[in-house]
Amino acid sequence: MENNSMTVWQFFVLTLSFLAGTSFFFLPGGLIAVAKQDAWMVPLWAGAAGVMAALIWLKLARQHPGLSIIQICTKVAGKPIGGLFAIMYISYFIQLSVFITRNVGDFMKQTLMPITPLTMFHVMLLVISAYAVVKGIDTIARSSELLFIIMAITFVLIFCMALVAWDWSRFQGSFRMNVWETLKETRYIFGFPFLEALVFLMLFPFVQSKVKRSFILAIVVATLLLSVTTFFTIGVLGVPRASHDTYPLFVIAQEVHVGTFFEHLESTIALILLAAIFIKLSIAYYCSVLGLCQLFRISSRLWVTLALILLISGLSLGYDNVVENIEFSQRYDFEYTLLYSVFIPCLLLFVTWIRKKVKRREGTAS
Template sequence: MEKSKLTVWQFFVLTLSFLIGTSFFFTPGGLIAAAKQDAWIVPLWAGTAGILAALVWLHLSKLHAGLSIVQICIKVAGRPIGGFFALLYIFYFIQLAAFITRNLGDFMKQALMPLTPLTVFHVMFLFVTGYAVFKGIETIARSSELLFLIMAATFIFVLCLALLEWDWGRFQGIFRMDVWKTMKETSSIFGFPFMEGVIFLMLFPFVQSKKVKSSFILAYAVATILLSFSTFITIGVLGVTRASHDTYPFFVIVQEIHIGTFFEHLESTMALILLVAIFIKLSIAYYCSVLGICQLFKIKNRFWITIALILLISGLAMGYDNVVENIEFSKKYDFAYTILYSMVLPCLLLLVTWIRRIRNKRTEEPAS
């Protein structure tokens, strides 16, 4: 494994950036369409479920300290079965990277450069991200520290300007949702972004501190509050009808900010924030894909793996015809697909670990 170390702060920034990186752009519109004025409540229960899942991952990592999820699969289930589980995780990380890449392409083509082919956005961004991946997780973490502060400061500034269009009347009809029906209609938010955090089982071994648990849970709590807050702001500024019909409601908010002739056309600034957020999230998914392959097949030089994955990720990112098909697929299948990797397999690995420990104790007792 790469001999790198992450501080608690760096790990917190990586986790928080990964969870909210693209979700505050792509998630509010769908939530508002399903839950109307109560959409801001949905991230709260989804985030709570995400924290419970995070406790399972942390416990699994604690039982196998110093090992990534790929190495845990092989250790617990053996080389044949464990190797198959590890391959499933690697494919999931690659698919996640492709999904993030497609989000970038759809946004750039729909909002900024409609005449540019999607592949151009994909390959250009993947080459930049691939360089960061080749340099290692410490490089990604240090870049994220700087970019996160810039992203946060710009986001807060733009948010303050957007509040000038605030109207409490847009919340009329609050607290009227059917909870069970809403949970089924918004189940995709459990998968994106909260259950995707299972990818950090690849990065836990790099954090040389006992505070990794508190840092990880805190990042989940902050991400939950921020996503709920951004949905709340979207309702208050745009209203339910407009927000539910826009693919990128937060981008629309920024487009409509006009203060005299000085503060206007800030959408390019918001696009820059999104590119930074996507860079951090894609770098993590891309890096974990490369690291998983290197660990499974015991490859020491990750350069050619990094280059090869550029073509694979770019190709997988073209699996959807358009952004509408992408959104519909996420609504229907994202939760069911993600739950396999985030809960089913980790719980299975935990169960096998406990069974083996019980057996070892029973065999040691007669010997003593």
């Protein structure tokens, strides 16, 4: 394990940026298409489920202080089975990095640079993230502090300027959704972004103190921000339009103008998205590299990091287009992530409880 550490504030910012940064861009359109005027409610129950999952992860981390999920797997389940679980988690971290990388490629190609090959976007972002990974988690944490302030100020300014187009009549027909059908069709929001936060099981050992309070607070704040963003999107664009836009927040930025001075802010939004994706990709990338180093006891991260650039870039071309990417996320992301975020942690907690009970009986007998 590294000697690097994070403050409580840095961990909070890192978690909030991971959860909320990319969700602002990719989730509102799909949620509005399903839940219409009531789409802003969906993140609230998804966030509540995210908090419950976080309590499981925190309980597991408290049972094994100072250990990452990779080390917990090998300690609790032994080398053969625990090693298999560890490889599964590493593969999930790599797959998450692939998904994030493809998201930025699709966004840039569809909105700003349609002729540029996807690989160029992937490699450029991966090289920058790889540099941050080699430098360590403290470098990623400091970068997120700076970028978080810039992103927050930009979002607030754009939201304030876009209020000119606000129309309360766009909420007519609210509170009519079928809760069960909506829950079933929007279940992917549980996986992205809330259950994806299981990657922080790799980072808990780096936090100096108050992990639980900081982690739970970040999930709650991210939930509220995503709900407010969805509500804002409905009020500015309306349900018919927002539900047909892949990136509704980008469309809002395109149409914002104050006189002839503030206009065409979509490039600014694109830069903010790149910053948000950089933070999220760096975390997932770092967890992939750290997991490999811990499992196979590799002392240097450099060559592992460089090798993963080629692997992640290549796998990110597995989708034919952005529609296939979105369809996979909506159909399978929740079930896929549930295995790693709930089932395996609960199994590890159960085995830990059994072992402690057996040790206690042996100690009493002796």
